Amino acid sequence: MTLHVEVLMPDRSLWSGEAGLVIAKTLDGDIGVQAGHSPVFGILSPGSLVRIREVPGDDNPGDVVRLAVRDGFLSVTDDRVSVLASSGQLSGEVDVAEARADLESATTDAGSSAAAEESPEVRYARARLRAVGEQA
Amino acid sequence: MGAQLRAVRARIRAVKSIGKITRAQELIASSRIIRAQQRMRAAEPYARELTQAVEAVVSRSSSISHPMVTEPEAHASAAVLILTSDSGFCGAYNANVLRESARLRQRNDENGTATTTYVAGSKGIGWHRFRDIPVEREWSGFSSQPTYADAEKVATALLDAFSGEGEGEGEGEGGGAGGSAGGGAGGLTKVDEIYLVSTEFVSMLTQRPAVTRLLPLEIAEAPESERPGGPLPSYEFEPSTDDVLDALLPQYVASRIYYAMLEAAASELAARRRAMKAATDNANDLLDRLTREANNARQAEITQEISEIVGGSNALAEANAGSE
Numbered sequence: 001m002t003l004h005v006e007v008l009m010p011d012r013s014l015w016s017g018e019a020g021l022v023i024a025k026t027l028d029g030d031i032g033v034q035a036g037h038s039p040v041f042g043i044l045s046p047g048s049l050v051r052i053r054e055v056p057g058d059d060n061p062g063d064v065v066r067l068a069v070r071d072g073f074l075s076v077t078d079d080r081v082s083v084l085a086s087s088g089q090l091s092g093e094v095d096v097a098e099a100r101a102d103l104e105s106a107t108t109d110a111g112s113s114a115a116a117e118e119s120p121e122v123r124y125a126r127a128r129l130r131a132v133g134e135q136a
Numbered sequence: 137m138g139a140q141l142r143a144v145r146a147r148i149r150a151v152k153s154i155g156k157i158t159r160a161q162e163l164i165a166s167s168r169i170i171r172a173q174q175r176m177r178a179a180e181p182y183a184r185e186l187t188q189a190v191e192a193v194v195s196r197s198s199s200i201s202h203p204m205v206t207e208p209e210a211h212a213s214a215a216v217l218i219l220t221s222d223s224g225f226c227g228a229y230n231a232n233v234l235r236e237s238a239r240l241r242q243r244n245d246e247n248g249t250a251t252t253t254y255v256a257g258s259k260g261i262g263w264h265r266f267r268d269i270p271v272e273r274e275w276s277g278f279s280s281q282p283t284y285a286d287a288e289k290v291a292t293a294l295l296d297a298f299s300g301e302g303e304g305e306g307e308g309e310g311g312g313a314g315g316s317a318g319g320g321a322g323g324l325t326k327v328d329e330i331y332l333v334s335t336e337f338v339s340m341l342t343q344r345p346a347v348t349r350l351l352p353l354e355i356a357e358a359p360e361s362e363r364p365g366g367p368l369p370s371y372e373f374e375p376s377t378d379d380v381l382d383a384l385l386p387q388y389v390a391s392r393i394y395y396a397m398l399e400a401a402a403s404e405l406a407a408r409r410r411a412m413k414a415a416t417d418n419a420n421d422l423l424d425r426l427t428r429e430a431n432n433a434r435q436a437e438i439t440q441e442i443s444e445i446v447g448g449s450n451a452l453a454e455a456n457a458g459s460e
Contacts, residue, residue, distance in 0.1 A: 008185060010182050011179050011182075012178040012179070026375075038372060039370055041189050041192065041371040041373050043383045075188075075371075077371070078369070084186065086288075
């Protein structure tokens with residue numbers, strides 16, 4: 001039993017394929033989707049990371065695809081998972097230097113450190129760094 | 137060379153170069169139309185998923201009182217977004233869209249609804265400026281290759297007007313004077329409805345101007361079993377239906393506008409291809425006729441020269457014969 005996963009952007013499809021587990025963060029908290037999950041439509045937490053794995057569980061071989069999402073939704077129906085990202089980047093597309101620079105400027109823009117925690121820009125820059133396995 | 141022949145040859149040169157230009161335009165449009173159709177296909181899955189989700193939310197809970205879903209109590213003012221092209225050479229494409237928008241404006245006037253106009257594409261902007269119709273906001277520069285960012289820009293302006301929030305930037309000539317009724321002093325006109333006038337891409341040969349209402353959503357009360365895409369999924373919404381709807385609808389509007397822009401771009405290119413093909417064919421026909429005319433003129437010149445020579449030599453011969 002596998003899930004059919006599609007990662008969609010408004011102007012193109014970023015990735016599609018079979019997977020065993022999708023881990024995402026909605027406004028309600030972390031959600032893990034495996035085959036047989038009940039239909040859910042959730043708002044993804046702004047600036048969060050969506051991870052798609054071949055096999056369920058925390059063991060290797062690890063994530064097939066990691067996606068940093070600026071804004072988006074998660075839709076689960078009948079073993080089909082759609083990640084709808086109005087803006088987002090796959091781990092392969094992330095420019096580390098650019099993400100770092102964005103993180104710097106977004107942190108400065110936010111002002112206080114408490115505001116920086118809330119700022120979607122800061123969180124999106126961090127999610128992009130985490131997508132490529134960088135410290136953030 | 138005679139004067140007539142010279143004139144015809146000059147026309148042939150002119151028609152030839154016009155034909156070259158229209159032929160080039162036709163080829164450019166043909167190659168771009170394929171990419172435009174690919175972009176439409178690429179954008180389709182996202183638009184479909186969002187539409188399905190919106191339908192699911194709205195159909196599931198009958199008690200929704202979201203302003204973007206419920207029918208407005210008063211139709212005091214309506215925003216109309218008109219999608220036209222930036223460049224001409226595309227036959228009646230813009231005229232069709234603008235005629236449709238004029239009809240909508242007239243219908244609004246009859247119903248006592250003030251129309252606030254939003255225009256994308258320089259042809260539409262020029263059309264409104266020439267007729268002194270105030271335009272609330274205008275955009276141009278992306279008609280044949282729109283990006284999602286362009287659509288988002290347009291969607292934000294429309295959603296601001298719908299919610300009555302945001303800055304009244306009023307880049308257009310008319311500023312915020314678009315709606316006479318309900319227009320706040322210097323502020324943004326709050327609109328009750330948003331219409332979209334654009335062109336539907338039916339096929340390479342057929343494009344149809346169409347008016348659709350973006351907001352509030354028109355909910356089709358079709359029975360579940362008769363839906364074309366099968367029954368809607370019985371979603372559980374996180375965190376709640378209201379929150380999901382709040383987040384979903386702006387994205388939905390942006391996505392609808394984006395898809396309409398892509399369709400309009402494909403339609404524009406198809407219309408241009410057809411218009412330019414007709415122009416090239418006409419130029420070739422004209423060229424055939426002019427070539428024949430030029431040949432006639434040349435032949436007439438030769439005939440005249442020959443008869444002049446023959447006449448001249450005859451006269452000489454007669455004169456010589458007379459003197460002997």
